[in-house]
Amino acid sequence: MIPSPRIPSVDALLRDAALAPLLADYGRSSATAALRQVLDALRAQLRSGTLSAAHTAPAAIAAQVQQALERRHAPRLKPVFNLTGTVLHTNLGRALLPQEVVERVAQAMTSPMNLEYDLEDGGRGDRDDLVTDLICQLTGAEAATIVNNNAAAVLLTLGALAAGGEVVVSRGELVEIGGAFRIPDIMAQAGCRLVEVGTTNRTHAHDYERAISEHTALLMKVHTSNYAIQGFTTSVADAEVAALAHAASLPMVVDLGSGTLVDMAAYGLPPEVTVAHTIASGADVVTFSGDKLLGGPQAGLIVGRKDLIARIKRHPLKRALRVGKLTLAALEATLRLYQHPETLAQRLTTLRLFTRPASAMQAQAHALAPLLQTALGSDWQVTPSPMRSQIGSGALPVDSLDSFGLQLRPASKTASVTQLQERLRRLPRPVIGRAQEGALWLDLRCLEAAEQDEFVAQLPSIPAQT
Template structure:
């Protein structure tokens, strides 16, 4: 290809500038018309103007111009690149090879097919969100799912808001404003984004009454903290950390008995609450919502998008009279969920009616219980594919790993896994090279997200399903190192 610049072929930059076509002339070409058909006249005009301004600055600076292109072709090509870049959604699908199944930064739980179909229908058709089909009058959106939630949890009533932090905030605002809430010091957790239980209480207008010490709290600590200003006793499940050693905590049923003897309600924030005993699937056990209700808790709050495996939501279940008070609070409207959340949540909850099929149908549970042997076979299939794409500068091996559940659930427990490990081929520390590789993986059309640890890039295959394996392998050829 020949190049034309300010010091070749006798063309001065000013002469080249004079040959840059007007925007209207570029718009009249067939190439620009095809772009207009796709993006509309307004965007294309703006993009061609921007491309024209850039070209003029480059010509004045003496930047070579590829003479195999006409000015019109170059301007349309540059405009299309701008428009394609602008049109690319910021929320994009990625390959989650971090080893964390419920990764908060990557969207947590993946919805099962039943929920996806329900959301598509809710997106494209009118729905009876707040319309009672039986009476023809206005309905309550909670009525769509509260009966199902109560069936699965054993609670008298239920309501749904947009996440579990909102569920706790609404509960405290409705029941404990300007009053005291008794909580063990060892349960004052901080969740993602630096949101802390004491801060949520403060925003709710409730006063925190800390009892016990970080590692030990006794029933008498709860007893001695109760006074005329006490609104409720509260326990917070420490799902995102664990304290070991010389420790003691008070059970839900003991705190509930004390609360009821004093005429007070007792609330439990389960965080990433589960509706089934995970131990039956070979996973570490977690207290279920039903067991917590059966133990005497008057209110239980938990997430929809963690161990439950559904959309982002905060569920509040418990005594009917308390749920009524919560639903009447002004914050309920501000924190309520929309039709898409309800459309996704109901079919997920429906899956729990057939527990014998849950492992197969609930995406989160299927990923958490995926056999390590499946991932080992997958890593052997993909090892050479990735090695070929990376070249001799890197060494790729298939190795055992340890996944984690994520999103604060069972923080000290690990799941046997398998994946690909990339190291510097020459045995040297590969810090910069691995960071460059990680960046290149994130720059792929469908970004690949792994993790760097122990001077290696680890790609845990737990969340790489069979349907995505071929796409991942095909993308490896597009790596630009």
Template sequence: MSDAATSERRRARLASVPAVERVMSMHAVQALTQAYGRTQAVEAVRVSLDALRAELLADVDADVAASAGGDADASEAATRYDAQIVARASALLEQRARGHLRTVFNLTGTVLHTNLGRALLPDEAVRSVIDVLTRPANLEFDLATGARGDRDDLIEDLICELTGAEAATVVNNNAAAVLLTLSALASKKEVVVSRGELVEIGGAFRIPDIMARAGARLREVGTTNRTHAKDYEEAINARTALLMKVHCSNYAISGFTKSVEIDELAQIAHHHALPVAFDLGSGTLIDLAQWGLPAEPTVRGTVDAGADLVTFSGDKLLGGPQAGLIVGREALIRKIRKHPLKRALRVGKLTLAALEPVLRLYRAPEFLAQRLTTLRLLTRPATDMHAAALRVQPSLQHALGERYAVTVEPMFSQIGSGALPVDQLPSYGVALRVATARRGGRALVHLEKGLRELPRPVLGRIADDTLRLDLRCLEAGDEAAFIAQCAELRL
């Protein structure tokens, strides 16, 4: 084909593309305008038209009918492209309207999943958040006196009631709680910590790094696996600001080990007129062993053992929103509150609105396993997940066809990547394998991608040539939605 003929064909193809205003006058596009507004609809149509032009120019021989260049042919081609343009514009508008923060089906088997938002809030907390989202609230207003109040006053008494501490304050996460504590009490001074407790938490944040940012000087004592009381004693000097203990909730060292418990460490600190701080991390308020879960040190038990300050998370074992709680002696909490970083790290009304109802649930521990979402998920009997797997399996098998085998199998769930990651809970789910090959390979990766691309993404885990969907976190309210969505799976 000559250059002139090619140019003529390109002109003919471009002539077949409808004008923006003609597309905007279509009934289907007018419906999009009503739903998304004219500004967004026009932009989506323009993008769709540009994409169509690029496709036509990229392959001038694809459509012979559009190459003649006559008015009738151009009109016919334009009509043929209408549906494609409308569909593309509609999809673009729908994609833009969809938020980046989306709900997913957490079938990974990890209940407190750091990347998926950790603890799910109970209904009481959700209703409280909605109330303060839609109405003014007394965030910093004392209703009794009519004067300005402190937002910590809204929950301090409740926290102290549940933990036995003299005072409490709240910041936006536990790393912030540790940072603020060290900045307020140990800036330009030494903090004594066992080498075996210099942990790294999610996102590569490390205790030594937090100390450095707080202006405190780390004084390591002991070894990775063994630290003795004399190690702390020998490290204390005139520059020591406090002793610190870190609960290693996200890893475990076994074998030839030794650590100094908080009661003994408190005696050492108090003998030298120093405070001792305990970063408890996962921060449970109750003894989990009563539900058959691994025992964890409680905040009250830590305070009773002599800790002057305890920091812990709100969105792990406590089962509330993301927050960092600092509890302990009133004089130390007062000093922490006065530090300039406190304002920068303070929580907003949504966190407080969610945290208070969660804390109130702990006043009735006999109902906690039913009302606190995190505890309910952790204590679900394996028989519940087994029954759910039997209901889910047929729909998933039908959606995947003969290429994949879908079987109901026992599994092990995990409490959380930042809270007791090595402890496993008996569970059930569905196992997806390639039926026609010994190894899943790319086919399983492709399947996992297809599940992630569903309207409500489904997240599982691949191991041993198997894609496992653990159903511990698929409760009755979501099970029907999951089954219905299986029909939309495209591979």
């Protein structure tokens, strides 16, 4: 009768040379916890009669412990290749920061900074002052303040300016965006009452005018950046709503959502209203995001009249929603790129990706197609193909950009698009595409030359089809 394999003790293994490197790299407590986990699994195999003696050798156990430790200590937040065709992909982190912005953030991470210290007089400063001059210069606003995202900006603005009062909004602008963020819900949380005017597709100036009462706190416009109503429609321009508000001695607020600081059409892109135009149209307060069309870090920017911004900054929620030095460092460095419009399309990553010529992506697709075909084998047909990219994150929802990429189409009955997506997600740097029309589409708009070598180098590592 063959004797059962003997599983070494924890103490014996911890003294064994096979585990010494793991103790040095991960520490005794982490290595011991992983070792106990592996030994528990081996005992279960022993009880079921499936354990072999080879699996109980210290070297074999050390290999399993190393795998367990690598899984446990692997970062959960990791870089991926965004080949979805959506440039500002909310689930993939939205705007990418330029290298010079990253360097400023790294400096802020490793050095004390004058976050709330006035270098002129040595007293306490206001962290908003680090960027407000730049923001006002680029938007034409009198004042500005910063919070951690645009949802927070809307919540804070309504809480500071309309708590206990009524806010008049067109029914066609009562948006819901990702994460079930709804304008009516935010109003309720801010302590104000929603007054809908008009219908889903048509709202007129007299609808706003009739809704104004002694209880009205402000009129509000919400930029419908994540959908479009087409056909038999009417909406009221910002300038006209602002005029109605001012005639009643009320402020007019615009939630601009994405918020661009430049004329997108000047770069051959679909037009989008700018923050400066909205301010010039008479809006008293405008809120917008930092990590969408602006191309910077996640933040919510609130700009407008000096007296109203001062009220917003005094609200108790402002401290809860404020941003830290890393966001401010990234935002300041991003805004400074806008001071050099002649190089903005090259230096601002988001704008560079938006304006990338389809011809460059086409050449890239033809170069990559045979390499990917070799990696995937005869089960797949890899074909360079024209595609349509989108800006993403709710910006310009009905507009798209000419693009080019690779279609990966099943060429055998065993090939599965769903399984291929899973295989590509298991790569050292996961590849994320989009399933469409029975194929996996890899849009190359966001695969710049600097990353192409890394993409190619891991193609032989694509897990085998199961």
